Amino acid sequence: MAVASKPRYVDVSNPSLSVQCPNCGLRTQRFLQYCRNDGYQLWPSSQMASEAFKAWRAADPRRAEVSRYDIELPAEQVDAEIDYAERAHKLGIHLFPSSNYPFTICVGLLFLGIAAVPIDSTVRIILFVIGLLIFLYGVIGWVLIEDVQMFPTDSTSSGGEAHH
Numbered sequence: 001m002a003v004a005s006k007p008r009y010v011d012v013s014n015p016s017l018s019v020q021c022p023n024c025g026l027r028t029q030r031f032l033q034y035c036r037n038d039g040y041q042l043w044p045s046s047q048m049a050s051e052a053f054k055a056w057r058a059a060d061p062r063r064a065e066v067s068r069y070d071i072e073l074p075a076e077q078v079d080a081e082i083d084y085a086e087r088a089h090k091l092g093i094h095l096f097p098s099s100n101y102p103f104t105i106c107v108g109l110l111f112l113g114i115a116a117v118p119i120d121s122t123v124r125i126i127l128f129v130i131g132l133l134i135f136l137y138g139v140i141g142w143v144l145i146e147d148v149q150m151f152p153t154d155s156t157s158s159g160g161e162a163h164h
């Protein structure tokens with residue numbers, strides 16, 4: 001069939017799933033026969049549009065899950081990097097916050113360790129106080145501040161689902 005032999009009719013290097021309709025100027029699905037806004041015929045036949053879509057989809061493995069009826073690629077398939085913290089949040093997994101505060105806690109413990117060395121008692125007290133302050137700063141900052149910032153409320157994320 002003539003249609004199937006012309007899969008290169010479409011520019012597969014263009015990642016867009018949408019196209020600007022030449023008739024109404026609005027965005028519409030690139031691989032549907034008719035513009036969804038005014039019914040303007042974008043492709044000579046539905047089959048040709050389908051063949052073009054298959055050729056386009058085969059050009060990139062990230063497009064494998066895409067539907068002709070989508071107007072843009074899902075965000076996960078565009079981004080090569082995966083935001084694990086965001087994913088874990090969606091899945092309800094509480095990841096340990098990545099943070100500098102554990103390092104702060106270690107510095108505090110270091111001072112406390114030095115304070116345990118039997119040297120001049122005034123120096124030990126000073127070191128102990130410094131170590132304790134740094135240690136508490138680390139613990140409070142890590143547990144109370146960062147943890148709360150990372151998971152403020154669940155109400156904001158649920159609204160982001162309905163973006164179509």
Ligand SMILES: [Zn+2]
Pocket residue numbers: 021022023024025026028035036037038039040
């Ligand atoms: Zn149109």
